[in-house]
Amino acid sequence: MEWVKAVQRLRARRQAGVLVTVLSVRGHAPREAGAKMVVAVDHVWGTVGGGNLEALGVERSREMIAGGAAAPEVLTAALSDKAPYQHGVQCCGGEVRLLLEPLPVVPSVAIFGVGHVGLELARILARHDIELHLVDSRADQLTGERLGVLDDAVAQVHVHNVPVLPELVVGELPPGTHVVIMTHDHAEDAALCDAAIRNDQLATIGLIGSSAKWTRFQRKLADDGNPAEAIARITTPIGIPSIIGKQPAVIAVSVAAWLLERFTEQTAGASSAAAQSAARLPVSARSAERRPASAQRKAQA
Structure with a gap:
């Protein structure tokens, strides 16, 4: 599987990344639950459906990498032309929850x-x-x-x-x-x-x-x-x-x-850096889907 090879490649290069998994789907969506992609600072392997959904996942993953985040997060995106969006409209009609798991550089x-x-x-x-x-x-x-x-x-x-x-x-x-x-x-x-x-x-x-x-x-x-x-x-x-x-x-x-x-x-130290990084983000960047924050992104310990 491509995502497995990607994780191995990041580990061999001692580069941090994030494993993004479609956690659940309600209604219509481009990919089914279990679909995965791996995000690095400069590359993405696999896909969770493209469009605004995937762009949000990639964007948030790179924020997590930059901040040294250690805890996984859940990001929720509504696929509707009436939902707030930032990277283009996806009107499949469903709702997708993405699980973002940090892949840190190991000691x-x-x-x-x-x-x-x-x-x-x-x-x-x-x-x-x-x-x-x-x-x-x-x-x-x-x-x-x-x-x-x-x-x-x-x-x-x-x-x-x-x-x-x-x-x-x-x-x-x-x-x-x-x-x-x-x-x-x-x-x-x-x-x-x-x-x-x-x-x-x-x-x-x-x-x-x-x-x-x-x-x-x-x-x-x-x-x-x-x-x-x-x-x-x-x-x-x-x-x-x-x-x-x-x-x-x-x-x-x-x-x-x-x-x-x-x-x-x-x-x-990495967790502290992640918190400081998030605090420095502009308000528009900290809000969930860049305004749909409360509804679009939920942290999970």
């Missing part, structure tokens, strides 16, 4: 170091709808047999075996990625920290380790020319303070919980 996490803790963390995160990058300079940590525990992952898992200069992967990560540094080699950790704080598109940078390790790293990063505000982007230790224990599985649970909090903060 992205990169784990540098897939040792005992890294693998346990990957097992937890793989149960979530995210992009998960596993990076290690040791080929034996990334074998199919060892990573077989991720075969049923919900996440899209990307494996990076980089024997030399794994820090180069930092520059290839999608914008907004959460980086977790926990390799077997402190020199490798230090190089990754340096590369990460020079990349201003990362969401968060987490480093596993002791306070003594962090003291040495801060000194080295400063000696390498990094300003204090850049170094401060690194969070260490990572995890939830109340979850204690040194077993790999315990540490992984703590770090995973910390990351889930970061995901929640991102979602809250």
Whole structure:
């Protein structure tokens, strides 16, 4: 189905979109319930009937994308020459309700170091709808047999075996990625920290380790020319303070919980941006069908 391929394409490109579905039809309408289209900032796949109905769906979808909306909405349109319209008359005589479901860009996490803790963390995160990058300079940590525990992952898992200069992967990560540094080699950790704080598109940078390790790293990063505000982007230790224990599985649970909090903060930020965006719209744009607001558009939690 075209809409399924469109959703996959948006996800691969890490672009937001909206899935528009004909939720219900009363009377005559161009498409039946269940018809779908996918709307992106610059493209539309499929159709829910064309004309004013579809134009309203596309317009509102792009407003939702621009505002980072997270909650679905229902838009109702009357297909009558007596109904308010904005993009041309549709006089089929029916009424159509469209369900607009945001297709957000999913979180992205990169784990540098897939040792005992890294693998346990990957097992937890793989149960979530995210992009998960596993990076290690040791080929034996990334074998199919060892990573077989991720075969049923919900996440899209990307494996990076980089024997030399794994820090180069930092520059290839999608914008907004959460980086977790926990390799077997402190020199490798230090190089990754340096590369990460020079990349201003990362969401968060987490480093596993002791306070003594962090003291040495801060000194080295400063000696390498990094300003204090850049170094401060690194969070260490990572995890939830109340979850204690040194077993790999315990540490992984703590770090995973910390990351889930970061995901929640991102979602809250997107919702706030959506509200601010809607508030800035002109009155004519905020009213439902550009005047049929109350009757034409209804929000659904």
